[in-house]
Amino acid sequence: xxxxxGQIERALRIGLGLVLLVLAFRGQYxxxxxxxxxxxxxxxxxxxxxxxxxxxxxxxxx
Numbered sequence: 001x002x003x004x005x006g007q008i009e010r011a012l013r014i015g016l017g018l019v020l021l022v023l024a025f026r027g028q029y030x031x032x033x034x035x036x037x038x039x040x041x042x043x044x045x046x047x048x049x050x051x052x053x054x055x056x057x058x059x060x061x062x
Contacts, residue, residue, distance in 0.1 A: 003046040006058040013043030 005013070020036025042048045051057065 001045075001047045001052075003059055004051045004057045005042060005046050005048050006060065009058050010043045010046055013039040017041070017043060 017036045017038070017040025020033045021040065024030075024033035024036065046059075048056075
């Protein structure tokens with residue numbers, strides 16, 4: 001798996017994922033809060049499956 005998510009986007013995904021998960025653990029349960037796992041994982045790994053399918057790369061290419 002080649003990274004296809006840039007550094008700024010990774011930071012935003014991790015931040016959003018953490019905020020949504022914190023809301024879920026604090027008792028504000030909605031389907032959207034548990035979906036926070038998706039941006040958190042894609043941010044940590046640096047690879048987004050839909051980006052790979054569509055040929056999108058927001059990271060620097062060398």
